[in-house]
Amino acid sequence: MFQAPYRAAVIGRTGRGNYGHNLDLAFAAEPKLQLLAVADEDEGGRAQATARLGVERSYADYREMLDRERPEFVAVCPRWLDGHRDMVIACAEAGVRGIFLEKPMAPSPADCDAMLNACDAAHTKIAIAFQTRVSPIFAQIQTLIADGAIGPILELRGRGKEDRRGGGEDLMVLGSHTMDLFRALLGDASWCFARVLDSGQPIGPEQVRDGAEGIGPLAGDRIDAMYGFENTPVVAHFATSRPEKPGDRFDLRIFGESGAIFMGFGWLPEAYLVRDPRWSAVPDRSSWERITSAGVGQPEPLKDGGLNAGNRQIVADLIAAVEADRPPLVSGADGRASIEMILATYASQRAGAPVSLPLATRTHPLDGFGS
Numbered sequence: 001m002f003q004a005p006y007r008a009a010v011i012g013r014t015g016r017g018n019y020g021h022n023l024d025l026a027f028a029a030e031p032k033l034q035l036l037a038v039a040d041e042d043e044g045g046r047a048q049a050t051a052r053l054g055v056e057r058s059y060a061d062y063r064e065m066l067d068r069e070r071p072e073f074v075a076v077c078p079r080w081l082d083g084h085r086d087m088v089i090a091c092a093e094a095g096v097r098g099i100f101l102e103k104p105m106a107p108s109p110a111d112c113d114a115m116l117n118a119c120d121a122a123h124t125k126i127a128i129a130f131q132t133r134v135s136p137i138f139a140q141i142q143t144l145i146a147d148g149a150i151g152p153i154l155e156l157r158g159r160g161k162e163d164r165r166g167g168g169e170d171l172m173v174l175g176s177h178t179m180d181l182f183r184a185l186l187g188d189a190s191w192c193f194a195r196v197l198d199s200g201q202p203i204g205p206e207q208v209r210d211g212a213e214g215i216g217p218l219a220g221d222r223i224d225a226m227y228g229f230e231n232t233p234v235v236a237h238f239a240t241s242r243p244e245k246p247g248d249r250f251d252l253r254i255f256g257e258s259g260a261i262f263m264g265f266g267w268l269p270e271a272y273l274v275r276d277p278r279w280s281a282v283p284d285r286s287s288w289e290r291i292t293s294a295g296v297g298q299p300e301p302l303k304d305g306g307l308n309a310g311n312r313q314i315v316a317d318l319i320a321a322v323e324a325d326r327p328p329l330v331s332g333a334d335g336r337a338s339i340e341m342i343l344a345t346y347a348s349q350r351a352g353a354p355v356s357l358p359l360a361t362r363t364h365p366l367d368g369f370g371s
Contacts, residue, residue: 014045017078
């Protein structure tokens with residue numbers, strides 16, 4: 001019979017994505033989970049994880065762990081993308097009920113399709129580590145918008161972190177969070193029109209490179225993309241470039257007819273309400289109102305603003321989703337949609353025109369570029 005505490009395990013990969021953004025610690029802290037074992041191909045990293053998580057058993061091969069331990073929940077932690085597909089499919093085939101997966105989901109739509117098909121066949125649920133989506137501050141922002149605090153939305157604007165990864169890597173790694181919030185606010189994207197440049201020129205086959213951290217093919221040091229959505233005329237813009245000096249502009253700006261909301265990312269992001277239709281024309285920040293988990297202008301009652309709190313919230317929701325047989329708040333379908341929005345930029349650049357979403361071609365848009 002399926003009942004708590006549920007059998008749980010962790011998959012890490014030291015030196016090749018490690019344990020992501022502390023996904024393993026969220027499993028260790030969840031009272032409804034009995035953490036049994038950890039798998040890591042690196043001997044030293046495996047020993048450290050065993051001690052850190054307080055488990056008795058560890059494995060070099062995650063498939064052996066799945067076969068022997070038969071966990072009901074697994075955290076697939078590595079930050080590198082290249083192992084996600086095989087790890088998730090192996091979990092589904094082993095009868096795992098719930099998977100907590102580091103973002104981004106996978107390098108291509110085809111990889112995401114294979115993962116979701118395996119999970120659908122096994123009735124396995126995936127939750128993606130999009131901490132901002134489950135933030136209580138983001139919930140307050142959604143309520144403010146629904147209550148008309150900034151009037152009807154006119155547009156969304158997001159930028160990447162624009163550090164040394166500015167351009168294609170920034171789009172894939174940090175842009176995944178932005179795409180997820182675009183969809184949370186506006187629904188499913190229906191088209192993308194983008195320009196991808198390298199040194200000021202449109203990308204060609206010679207600019208395509210293998211991305212770091214198993215990301216897959218990448219290109220471009222400047223990307224500007226516009227998205228349309230199925231049920232609204234509102235558009236969203238995303239941009240990232242590789243600057244001479246890092247600007248730390250990783251944020252989302254929500255512009256309405258009578259005001260705007262500026263927000264960062266994370267479990268307790270910095271966020272402000274601007275009650276002025278001029279938006280950035282406000283002379284200074286003295287009129288900006290801080291948004292906290294308690295509301296506008298209220299002190300922040302929550303003290304834990306780190307990754308662990310957001311991860312624990314996602315894990316608790318994943319367990320509840322399995323128990324109630326419903327989709328998690330941040331599901332595998334959400335993870336796939338963010339990947340398609342990201343890769344639609346390359347498809348649009350190659351086509352020289354807007355492209356429809358979901359993408360008709362499931363392989364990576366940069367595969368075979370120039371052939």
